[in-house]
Amino acid sequence: MGSTPVESESGSNPESPENDESHEEYMLAAVPKTERRSWWSMFVIWAAFGYVPTGLIVGGQLAGSDDGGGMPFSGAVGTIVVGQGILVVLTFLLGFAAMKTGFNLSLMSRYSYGNRGIVLPMFIMALLTLGWFASIVGMVGDIFDAAFGSWTGVMVFDNLSLEFVIFSLIWGAVFTYSAWKGIVALERISAPAAPFILVVAIIVVLMMVNEFGGFGNVLSEGATRAGTSVGTGVTLIMGAWIAGVIMGVDIFRYAKNAAHVFIGVGACFILTNPLLNLIGYTAQISSGDANFIAWMVTSGWVLTILGVVLWVLALWTTNMTELYCNALYVGASANAVGKRIPRGPIVIIAGIIGTILGAFGFYSYFFADFITILGAAFVPLAGPILADFYVVRRREYDEAHPNDLPPVRWPGIISFLIGAVLGIVFQYWMPLPLDFPAGLAALIIAFIVHIVISKGMANRPEQELVQSAARVG
Template sequence: MTARKGFLNLLTVSLGYVFVVTSMQAGGNIGAGLNFKDTVLATLLSSAILAVLACAMGVIASKSGLSLGLLSKFSFGKAGTYVPVAIVVVTTIGWFSIDAYLIGQSTNTLFPIIPIVPIAILGGVGMTLTAMRGMKWMTYLSNLAVPLIIIFGAISMGLAVHSAGGVSGMMAIPQENPVDFGQAVAWGVGSYAVGAVMFTPDIMRFAKNAKTAVIVMIITMMLGNTFMLLSGAIGSVVTGTPDVAIMLSMQGLLAPAFLVLVLNIWSTAQGCVYSGSMSLNSVVPKVKRTWLVIGFGVIGIIFALVGFYNYFGTYIDFLSSTVPPLAGIFLADFLVTYKRDYPETENVELPTINIAGFIAWIVGFLASKIPFGMSVINCIIVAFVVKAVLGMVMGSGAKKKA
């Protein structure tokens, strides 16, 4: 409890995660496929779904003090936890690589003489170094980046609405490549599903109580995440491109916003490295986290150089169907299997593989493919119900040590 943090400290770190340029990119995809009214509704609905996920995970983490990696051990077993941790690792490396590439691309867009590759490498190295410093440095950077991105995001939206002739003008702009409303919501959820479900425990285990965790996550998702999605969506509707660097350049904002853009990308990317290394450290505790952070940075830079950025749409589709079921599983364990009281890990022998967790995850994933209702909601509810029932029937699988 002596390591718990205050409300403002947690809020700035949490907003530093969610104020991410890749969310603007996802918002850009939504804005390019829906009319203005549906764009606003889709972003609000996706943020509300993310808020529910994040609040649930925040309450679990604040009450248990457990990181994602340790929660996964209870739900999937000592060896089984490698699977959700692997998703965190691949996902955080993926986000990191996109962020590193965006730093290079933004620099190249503003200064065409400077190639993307060396700047992407330098950005990746710098982001890795600050992530090695942990929560304290992440807080400093978030305190600087968050207010600035709010200012420039608001300016970008204001210019876009003004150039379109107001809200009525925005409403009248046709969509060249319309998409299904449910697909747009899935993009919005997928853009930060990993953050809501998998990053939240690593941050909110520092919360002094569940109330603090809930308030922080509601503000983060309903205000922060919605703001970022709409920033990208509104700009995309007017400029015709979901590409953030090109969008800001067309609005004449890239030069004044360049440092802000880099700071924003930086604060999010270091969060990816921090959470990813924390999760991996839970399954390989003998390896120093410093070496894990360095490994993340190196692999992330390689991903950036081989063009992972080009698979952005497919990537968030994958995340929107595989990550949300995990929240249902963790919540079922917390409420039903362990009845809000996880045992001390040193006092119990956890199963090598918890079959119930994997059954619930697979069934939840399959539920996301059912052409009925909202896929992201279906998979959460189904995963929760399946894990709760299996937990009551099969038990936790944990045995007290002699």
């Protein structure tokens, strides 16, 4: 993808994307208008990205179990509408900012955190996406293990079979190669995968409902479920997807206009994810397992093979995006401390590390705690970005080149740290009234604190509005 590099005020060009030669994907530069993707690209990427097992799991949690918890079907529908509605608003606000500027998350973060201050939030995002990548590699290994069992009987580590390790390594390599190819691979793989996944998912859940005796029985059983509040349900939905909301910046920078941003948002949070929540709810009621793939692999060889294909396709589209974004965060952090590392090697190295972690049990042993802790802490990093773009310094995004920003902007750092600490406190030690989502509360607080501190520090040199000659006019 050829483009004219954006120069800094001095006229130098130390951060040329060089996409044709090294697949840089505009890691350190804005995506030019000529390289923006179509509305269909936004739709298929987000529809496929939205298919992640946590959507099914959350639906199952809303259904509860025979031992307790859950809510009636009508309550689950209302909870899904509220939770996904919040995600729609947040994703659109961040996506619109990315579309207007063409910046990825790291470049946009420079305005609120500073050129070197971005190392803190980007390091957290890099860890989070690497953890997700490793976990999804393990999920793929699990489905092959469940479908075909252990042929050799060899256990490599604890309860991990040799077959699990081999399949995890193979698919980790496939995911890594796809992410290395960039946004074009995301689009080409997502386009056929998204409709196939959704259609098969609907058909299979209808088969499960029929086996259970009809949807009336699902509603009757659902009416007996109680104990999960709407606030708790919304917290589950938010926690499962808030990472994707923030990562969305890196995809929406390729959108052409606000309508295309909304199409992408709708594909994920109006179509795919709510549908998965409902399918997970129904599957949990009718079979006792929210993940309908587990039912497929025990229902004959045809459904077993179809289930494995469906699972691999679904996780393929999601895991490409995790690794694709991870490289943008790592590359930006390295650049902030004076190290220029091309995107390609970052993808390959991170992919190797994530694949090895996934093949040796990261998902089974560490995923839950890892994601919960980082999820509680990292969500507020979007607060300073939203506050800066929409309230504090909107003009600067049009008038300043990212290279010309000061090293550190303390309002962003301070407000993020306050939000991160409060996110953990709300999650583990001081639950909020009505089970208000801890991450969302921390993000709102970080947003407000950033505005207040920015006004209080307005006279400091690093807070002054930056203008770059190359971007003015």
